[in-house]
Amino acid sequence: MAISRDIVALQYLGAAFARPLSTASSPSREIHHDVPIRSLSWRTRVNSSIIATTSHSTLFPRYYSSPPISLEAKVMGRDSQHQQPQEKQGKIIQGGRRNKDFDSPSSQLPAPVSSRTRRQRPLQQQQQQHQGKQSGKIIQGGKWNKDYGHAYAQIGGPIDESTCDLSVIQIHKLIRDRIQCRREHEFQKADDIREELRRCGVLVNDAAKAWRADGIFWFPSMVHVPKMSECSTIDEAIQNIYVNIENANPRDIAAFWTVVPKLLYHHQRSGRQQFLPQLEFVFDKTLRGIEKYGRRDLTQTALSIAKIWKSTGRGARGSYHQFLRDTIKEKRFDIFQTIADAAIPNLDEFEPRYLSNLAYAYALVECMPRVRDGTTIFGHLARKSIPSLDKFNAQDLSNIVWAFAKAGTSHSLLFVEVASRILIDDDDDDNNNNNDNGLPSFKPQEISNTMWAYAKAEESHPRLFDAVARHIVSHDDLHAFDPQCISNTVWAFAKAKLPHYPLFRKVANHIDSLENLVAFEPQHLSNIVWAYARVKISQPYLFGKIADHIVSLPNLEDFTEQDMQNIGRAFQKARVSHRSLYAKLIEAGCVIHTTERKRVSSPLQDDASLKEWWRE
DSSP, X not given: OHHHHHHHHHHHHHHHHHSOHHHHTOTTOOOOOSSOGGGSOHHHHHHHHHHHHTSOTTTSTTSOOSOOOOHHHHHHTOOGGGOSOOOGGGOOOOTTOOOGGGSSTTOOOOOOOOHHHHHHHHHHHHHHHTTTOOTTOOOSSSOOBTTTTBOOEEOSSSOOTXXXXXXXXXXXXXXXXXXXXXXXXXXXXXXXXXXXXXXXXOEEETTTTEEEOSSOOOOOOOSOOOOGXXXXXXXXXXXXXXXXXXXXXXXXXXXXXXXXXXXXXXXXXXXXXXXXXHHHHHHHHHHXXXXXXXXXXXXXXXXXXXXXXXXXXXXXXXXXXXXXXXHHHHHHHHHHHHHHHHHGGGGGGOOHHHHHHHHHHHHHHTOOOBOTTSOBHHHHHHHHHXXXXXXXXXXXXXXXXXXXXHHTOOOHHHHHHHHHHHTHHHHOGGGTTTOSSSGGGOOHHHHHHHHHHHHHTTOOOHHHHHHHHHHHHTSSOOTTSOHHHHHHHHHHHHHTTOOOHHHHHHHHHHHHHSSOOTTOOHHHHHHHHHHHHHTTOOOHHHHHHHHHHHHXXXXXXXXXXXXXXXXXXXXXXXXXXXXXXXXXXXXXXXXXEOTTOOEEOOOOXXXXXXXXXXXX
């Protein structure tokens, strides 16, 4: 029974196709049949649907806007215009799949989307998304631009006519031609066009779909470069920056050099290092482009190189330590001359932190290049810093005066102005809690560095020293002050010949209360006893504890000859006798100046003779 109904249905459809085109095209004629489509078998329904959808527009006049297509062409797939897959929203049967929308005679088929409509949709979306932009303006983000025929966007500044010989129209034409060559697999020709662009001063980045001709030959990082701060070893840091060197911008390279001093400190110095050639390549690339770095990256790189120079000791031949120290030693004047030439014209744009860090870097590297006007970079840094000292925080103020003192450069006006900023809380009690560069905001390390700088530079400022002393004495204890802070502070007061008895008593009591002096280095001990002897503040228990600590050491290999001489002379000048200490110093080979300034190192028999040896 089902088969007979299928035959009847197909006869009706065949009759429709058998009519002449002129007759069938009449809109008044319709096909009627008494057999419901729901009653047909699924195979007959599918075949009937295929035949129906492939007939000319007369059969279903309201569903088609395209010209009629022959049945043979549609069935055999010879019409290229309609070979593209249809949209999902049309619910058109594909591959013989069952479609529930054909179960009733009233079901409708949506009009197919023409290829022209599909091609126009992205462009219409772009026009809606970029409304308000002028025609011809480059669309950022690598999106298609109909005016230029490609999706490459210009980045950076305007075209630099001194380095680029091409106009905007010529550049876009060459980029469009290159893209066309790549589509046609003419890769050699595409490479030739790219090389021509490079020779003309145009840099093209395919990964970023961007180009620039502003005289800067690098692109911002479009690929994620691993964070250097997350590297646990120097080898890992070198690998990360070397592998991504083409995508690394100055910020990434500066971040790499920032972590190098810390990672080198924990790295072995012996044996040839695995990634030494890669480190040399990164170092050379840094030097070639450092003059084009921004103020932040320039300052950060200069400070990192200075720290490497200062903290990296000699290592075995072929080690990272040996390469960096020897290379920086050989090229440091050229490196920091280039940095000075790049920084000085733009110092007005430098933030306070960058000014102080740049001065700190030059002080560490012990380099003072001169600029074209015959002055040094420190003079320019002082002139730019003084008007904006109110924007410096405590660390910035401490660093900049420390740098000037360390470099041996005198600038009295700078020291006076810095002292005024530190003492602003004493001048105006109302601002006691509002200043971030007043004395209460200074940490112990910043206090000791500032006092050391004023004493080293011989910039006398009794009011500042008195305020700092009172500030330290006001602390309940000095546990926040490490041995270096304590040593530098008392040394500075003694050097400036401004003794403050409450301060020296508090420091002596603090040291005496410590369980041991293991944390104190030889230079710390030497500076402390020298300071107390110079200001003639007698603290026998302090001298006794320091002497006992030195005697308890197995040897004095860590003590320099100068340290031992200062300790011995300080004990003699403070009139503190300690026979075991004297014997320990002489046993260690301490060379002592006698009253006749002759150098002797033979042991003596009694304490009186030892004292005579240290007499000035």
